Amino acid sequence: MDLHDIRQLAQPSESKAMLLVLDGLGGLPLEPGGPTELEAAKTPNFDELAGHGDLGLHLPVASGVTPGSGPGHLSIFGYDPLIYRIGRGVLEALGVGFDLRPGDIAVRGNLCTVDAEGRVIDRRAGRISTEEATPVIKSLDAIEVPGGEVIVRPVKEHRFLLVARPDQPSTAEIEDTDPGRTGEPPLDVVPRTSSAEPAATLVRNWLAEIPGVLGQRDRANMGLLRGFGQLPDWPLFPDVFGWRSLAIAAYPMYRGVARLVGMDAVEVPDGPGGLLSALQAARNDYDFFFLHVKGTDKAGEDGDFDRKVATIEAVDAVLPSLLGAGPEIVLVTGDHSTPSKMRAHSWHPVPFLFAGGPGRGEKGRVKFGESACRTGTIGMIRGCELMPLLAARAGRLTKFGA
Amino acid sequence: MDLHDIRQLAQPSESKAMLLVLDGLGGLPLEPGGPTELEAAKTPNFDELAGHGDLGLHLPVASGVTPGSGPGHLSIFGYDPLIYRIGRGVLEALGVGFDLRPGDIAVRGNLCTVDAEGRVIDRRAGRISTEEATPVIKSLDAIEVPGGEVIVRPVKEHRFLLVARPDQPSTAEIEDTDPGRTGEPPLDVVPRTSSAEPAATLVRNWLAEIPGVLGQRDRANMGLLRGFGQLPDWPLFPDVFGWRSLAIAAYPMYRGVARLVGMDAVEVPDGPGGLLSALQAARNDYDFFFLHVKGTDKAGEDGDFDRKVATIEAVDAVLPSLLGAGPEIVLVTGDHSTPSKMRAHSWHPVPFLFAGGPGRGEKGRVKFGESACRTGTIGMIRGCELMPLLAARAGRLTKFGA
Numbered sequence: 001m002d003l004h005d006i007r008q009l010a011q012p013s014e015s016k017a018m019l020l021v022l023d024g025l026g027g028l029p030l031e032p033g034g035p036t037e038l039e040a041a042k043t044p045n046f047d048e049l050a051g052h053g054d055l056g057l058h059l060p061v062a063s064g065v066t067p068g069s070g071p072g073h074l075s076i077f078g079y080d081p082l083i084y085r086i087g088r089g090v091l092e093a094l095g096v097g098f099d100l101r102p103g104d105i106a107v108r109g110n111l112c113t114v115d116a117e118g119r120v121i122d123r124r125a126g127r128i129s130t131e132e133a134t135p136v137i138k139s140l141d142a143i144e145v146p147g148g149e150v151i152v153r154p155v156k157e158h159r160f161l162l163v164a165r166p167d168q169p170s171t172a173e174i175e176d177t178d179p180g181r182t183g184e185p186p187l188d189v190v191p192r193t194s195s196a197e198p199a200a201t202l203v204r205n206w207l208a209e210i211p212g213v214l215g216q217r218d219r220a221n222m223g224l225l226r227g228f229g230q231l232p233d234w235p236l237f238p239d240v241f242g243w244r245s246l247a248i249a250a251y252p253m254y255r256g257v258a259r260l261v262g263m264d265a266v267e268v269p270d271g272p273g274g275l276l277s278a279l280q281a282a283r284n285d286y287d288f289f290f291l292h293v294k295g296t297d298k299a300g301e302d303g304d305f306d307r308k309v310a311t312i313e314a315v316d317a318v319l320p321s322l323l324g325a326g327p328e329i330v331l332v333t334g335d336h337s338t339p340s341k342m343r344a345h346s347w348h349p350v351p352f353l354f355a356g357g358p359g360r361g362e363k364g365r366v367k368f369g370e371s372a373c374r375t376g377t378i379g380m381i382r383g384c385e386l387m388p389l390l391a392a393r394a395g396r397l398t399k400f401g402a
Numbered sequence: 403m404d405l406h407d408i409r410q411l412a413q414p415s416e417s418k419a420m421l422l423v424l425d426g427l428g429g430l431p432l433e434p435g436g437p438t439e440l441e442a443a444k445t446p447n448f449d450e451l452a453g454h455g456d457l458g459l460h461l462p463v464a465s466g467v468t469p470g471s472g473p474g475h476l477s478i479f480g481y482d483p484l485i486y487r488i489g490r491g492v493l494e495a496l497g498v499g500f501d502l503r504p505g506d507i508a509v510r511g512n513l514c515t516v517d518a519e520g521r522v523i524d525r526r527a528g529r530i531s532t533e534e535a536t537p538v539i540k541s542l543d544a545i546e547v548p549g550g551e552v553i554v555r556p557v558k559e560h561r562f563l564l565v566a567r568p569d570q571p572s573t574a575e576i577e578d579t580d581p582g583r584t585g586e587p588p589l590d591v592v593p594r595t596s597s598a599e600p601a602a603t604l605v606r607n608w609l610a611e612i613p614g615v616l617g618q619r620d621r622a623n624m625g626l627l628r629g630f631g632q633l634p635d636w637p638l639f640p641d642v643f644g645w646r647s648l649a650i651a652a653y654p655m656y657r658g659v660a661r662l663v664g665m666d667a668v669e670v671p672d673g674p675g676g677l678l679s680a681l682q683a684a685r686n687d688y689d690f691f692f693l694h695v696k697g698t699d700k701a702g703e704d705g706d707f708d709r710k711v712a713t714i715e716a717v718d719a720v721l722p723s724l725l726g727a728g729p730e731i732v733l734v735t736g737d738h739s740t741p742s743k744m745r746a747h748s749w750h751p752v753p754f755l756f757a758g759g760p761g762r763g764e765k766g767r768v769k770f771g772e773s774a775c776r777t778g779t780i781g782m783i784r785g786c787e788l789m790p791l792l793a794a795r796a797g798r799l800t801k802f803g804a
Contacts, residue, residue: 028760028761028762029762029763031763032453032454032455032761032762032763032764033453033762033763033764033765033766034763036762057781061403061802062403062787062790063403063783063787063788063790063791064787064789064790064791064792064793064794064799065403065408065411065790065794065799065802066794066799066800066801066802067801067802067803068801068802068803069803070803071802071803072803081802081803082403082404082407085803086803091803339760341760342760345801346760346794347791347794347799348760348761348762370762374779374781375777379781380781380782
């Protein structure tokens with residue numbers, strides 16, 4: 001069901017809801033048929049909740065498709081990531097915590113190396129270190145051109161964020177300048193429609209200044225741009241579900257995605273303790289709390305099965321206090337799987353647990369994990385179906401049709 | 403997820419994949435609750451694979467919809483058959499192994515009987531035998547008309563394939579000439595757009611010659627045409643998934659559907675031995691192998707439960723050798739169900755088995771069959787989700803969104 005339809009159903013309710021995301025929660029066993037990280041973890045509090053709650057697995061994007069962090073979170077916020085798409089530039093801005101304004105054009109940049117004739121000889125400037133890249137990117141940020149403002153921020157290694165703020169309103173329908181291979185010069189900045197000309201001209205003028213600034217360098221002496229985008233004009237989460245909504249997260253990317261859909265966001269120190277303090281502080285001012293735990297994903301990406309288990313157990317330990325802070329309706333899940341065996345995000349469905357509100361309920365105590373979720377009362381659903389289910393349990397959705 | 407989206411995610415990978423299709427694999431028990439054909443078969447090798455692999459059921463088209471061979475295979479190749487549709491004429495051409503070229507217009511023909519006034523009195527010419535029909539159809543193939551070439555090939559009984567190859571480029575948007583009932587003359591050849599006029603004119607001229615050729619016959623003296631179509635302009639399988647792809651099949655229909663989506667195809671003698679030899683011969687030149695077994699469907703259509711069981715067992719016996727030929731990532735399934743109890747294709751979901759690549763894995767040894775698949779780790783999915791899952795397991799799909 002489309003978010004515009006859901007918005008028509010939103011109604012007030014007293015109850016408060018919590019979405020607790022353990023990033024990359026889904027996992028795989030080290031041996032076929034063995035326990036996953038979540039199944040190996042001792043989680044008495046999750047299991048207690050599951051025994052009164054309802055379990056299932058969700059598919060964040062589609063079968064076989066491995067979600068990035070942006071689409072993974074959009075999905076559990078209720079935004080079908082195949083419909084609600086964001087450009088790389090906007091994701092990059094979210095990731096570095098850049099406060100993108102409506103009308104800004106964001107694009108992802110790579111420092112590259114060009115030869116004396118201006119042909120690209122290395123599209124990533126030898127994967128230059130962050131230390132070497134940072135002063136180069138600062139000198140790019142200092143370039144001033146007519147037609148508006150161009151802001152450049154370092155991301156990591158050869159990558160940077162470029163934000164164009166043209167004097168005239170402009171769309172972001174602009175072709176990439178990355179030729180995609182070496183031996184050719186960067187492509188021209190080509191607007192796909194006349195409405196994108198102000199930004200295209202501004203960026204073209206800016207690129208023309210780079211040789212004057214970096215021309216003496218024998219590497220990292222030019223920039224390539226990919227994925228021009230703008231803040232999307234989407235239905236906002238607090239409007240769709242009728243919730244005053246707060247994101248509580250240590251990392252800028254997750255506060256950024258939450259702000260993108262209209263939530264407020266607060267920065268906290270990494271770890272369960274930070275989440276709890278922020279939740280307690282904000283309990284009276286909001287109805288919906290999105291709490292983000294990063295450690296599970298990091299352990300998975302590091303290939304550290306045991307640390308992923310320990311991180312899950314640490315969140316489990318703080319769960320009673322989180323529940324004590326007030327939210328009656330709870331969803332615990334991940335934005336995608338990050339099996340430590342794969343050291344990467346993966347396409348595997350993600351376990352979830354609903355508690356509070358009307359539901360069938362699992363039969364007694366169950367172990368929260370992939371196996372119990374596979375045969376749980378809810379079954380396999382798409383990630384974007386989770387939020388309507390949470391809202392329904394919270395009494396926020398009225399009848400469709402009289 | 404659309405094939406155009408998947409193509410954006412394709413990346414190189416070293417691993418090789420095999421799709422082993424037992425045509426009409428899905429079955430039904432002879433008595434409610436009893437074993438299906440696959441469950442009755444002794445399949446130690448499939449079961450061993452299943453114990454390390456992941457099981458589920460797929461729905462080739464939609465609930466309650468019985469797939470034909472074309473849509474069934476398109477689905478497991480990743481092409482949603484509700485989106486990717488082919489006309490009857492094109493299917494008929496694939497079925498008889500006709501080498502349809504881009505621009506050809508293919509249409510299915512029926513020999514019919516008309517009276518002295520040209521009114522259809524039997525739409526199928528008394529279901530004339532193949533023996534009687536073949537010389538009639540040959541005489542139709544000899545007709546020459548201005549405006550291009552018209553090729554006619556016998557199919558079976560009263561059915562024939564007509565391929566129009568007009569001198570001028572033409573689309574296939576042409577109405578059927580079959581009036582759908584007796585007592586009326588065949589309908590005129592009516593193009594739905596002016597772009598279809600060259601083919602419509604060519605076919606109209608050709609039809610006008612038939613009375614001169616068959617007018618002395620008292621039955622099978624005219625032709626009716628249904629389902630004008632052309633080779634579709636679809637994303638090609640090797641491009642979408644980044645695989646060098648080979649179909650290995652004894653029957654022209656299956657090589658034809660594979661070629662339709664851009665695979666190479668090789669003809670082999672019927673039976674598991676032919677598949678193995680061809681796989682071994684081609685192992686170094688391709689990354690993806692589609693192997694087609696016809697016997698399961700034939701036994702099902704003949705209502706022969708035991709022969710279907712035996713055919714499944716024969717394929718199981720050759721499985722270790724197939725795996726020994728190199729493919730690490732394996733999908734075993736059917737294009738639809740053909741329960742011998744029904745003597746026909748059916749709408750029932752089809753069991754599948756993935757092996758190789760990252761997966762949760764079933765717990766220990768399981769019997770490959772409908773019941774284990776119903777509660778398998780993957781669950782019930784649409785047929786067109788299988789190929790993205792196979793590609794993901796083979797490491798062929800990168801992350802969606804940063």
